[in-house]
């Protein structure tokens with residue numbers, strides 16, 4: 312399910328089948344041009360990934376809007392904020408919360424995260440539309456899909 | 464004197480402009496309708512065309528294999544590339560079959576032999592939906608219809624696939 316009206320309508324009619332949410336975690340920083348570049352590239356990448364993943368598991372998993380946060384530091388504050396997101400999500404009958412990110416910064420907070428962290432090392436630049444990249448991303452999608460299924 | 468100068472009265476002027484604007488609006492609304500009626504190209508919009516999926520008929524075996532290809536789709540606001548895929552194999556009569564991998568329950572992607580317990584079936588990981596090799600849904604599992612079937616064509620030994628078409632329920 313995607314975050315759009317038709318899908319949500321379907322969700323409200325079949326809630327018992329959709330017990331999983333996926334949230335992309337997206338850093339936002341504009342300080343230097345290099346950061347800008349990497350940020351935008353990884354945003355695109357992550358969106359591609361989660362969209363493909365959503366397609367595979369659409370009947371059981373809802374893709375939520377991205378959780379956007381300021382870099383460089385993931386502070387106490389940020390952990391509180393993400394916790395409040397999770398609380399909001401739990402107002403619907405979801406059992407599994409997955410966060411997907413290319414930002415390794417979350418790794419050390421993994422234990423306190425209100426869900427399962429899917430961290431993937433990503434490249435800093437490249438051509439997302441090349442055939443090689445397509446294969447690479449498809450590969451990541453398949454592995455992530457299997458990982459999510461192992462939690463069901 | 465002043466009568467002569469004021470050849471167009473305020474009322475007339477308003478009337479002219481309103482007719483003009485109305486005319487424009489009507490034309491704006493009618494033109495696309497007319498175009499759709501006369502221009503057959505618009506009706507197609509890329510769908511219904513057969514696409515080369517890059518698979519030679521000789522490479523199709525009795526074991527279902529997944530093929531992926533891309534089509535251009537006009538989707539409301541913009542034109543985009545859409546990935547499509549199919550499970551392709553030859554049935555016991557030697558006829559080529561191409562099934563859509565989209566589960567008829569809630570749309571997850573099914574895979575051939577995806578479950579270790581049922582290696583000879585299509586399996587949906589989301590709610591354990593299953594389909595027999597001929598695409599019919601296994602009763603008692605969530606899906607209520609067989610997998611959609613692609614329109615297919617063989618040109619010069621190469622497989623071409625069109626749209627996926629639903630079948631009757633089992």
Ligand code: FES
Pocket residue numbers: 370371566567568569570571587588589590591592593605606
């Ligand atoms: S989506 Fe396939 S069984 Fe529910």
